[in-house]
Amino acid sequence: MLNGDIEVKIDNDRGIIVLGSTLSTKDTRDVRRTFEYLEQNNITDIYVNMSNVYQVDSSGVGILVMYLKRVKEQSGNLRLMFPREEVKRILRLVNLYSYFEIIE
Amino acid sequence: MKLIFKLCIPGYYEYIQIIKNSTEKVLETFKINEEELYTTKLAVAEAAINIIKHSYKGEGDNLIEYSIYSNYKDEIRFIFEDNGDKIDLKNIKSRDLDKLDDHGLGVYLIKSIMDKVEYKHVEKGTKLSMTKKIGVDFDA
DSSP states (O other): OEETTEEEEEETTEEEEEOOSEESGGGHHHHHHHHHHHHHTTOOEEEEEOTTOOEEOHHHHHHHHHHHHHHHHTTOEEEEESOOHHHHHHHHHTTOGGGSEEEO | OEEEEEEEEEEOGGGHHHHHHHHHHHHTTSOOOHHHHHHHHHHHHHHHHHIIIIISSSSEEEEEEEEEEEOSSSEEEEEEEEOSOOOOGGGOOOOOTTSOOOTTHHHHHHHHHOSEEEEEEOSSSEEEEEEEEOOSOOOO
């Protein structure tokens, strides 16, 4: 399934999202739709591949935090895969880095 | 404080890149490191996003005035003015550090990057003033 530059697939009850180059205010609608698609399929174990993301803002981080909260409430997890330094920097700035499981 | 730069853009997210790029150009004349440059650009972008989101309630032709001042000594000041709804200043809140919270991230980000942040109502809308301390050694 594709949502703009975003790819998502379900593999053995795991949701795998591959984000495009930006995760910012203008992308939040597509990102939200992607997470909704996984929610509709009862997927709470989510891997977000961020290797393409070089630009992120607080709205982008906000979406990740919102869905991390939601899946944790259902004993799931949302992991960030291969984030670039730009993404890690903003997570550290808003004191949220430690909340995420990061896969390097 | 002397005015260094002034810009007026319509309230669309696509124009925020212009704010980031022009901030970078201005800051290049100061001896500011790469980390400070990156975070300052983040803060000014967040300020513009907040105006579009909260003062203007979405994208549109409403104008955002952006200016940069410096005392050419140890401070740079970034000022945003809008003519949107006067937001309740008491409602401008940072994220709650004790919670995994997605609210107030933009304001938290701005406050963590800038040394002084002030919001105030002006005749036509809201004015945000963000001041950053810089090293005294600069090229300008």
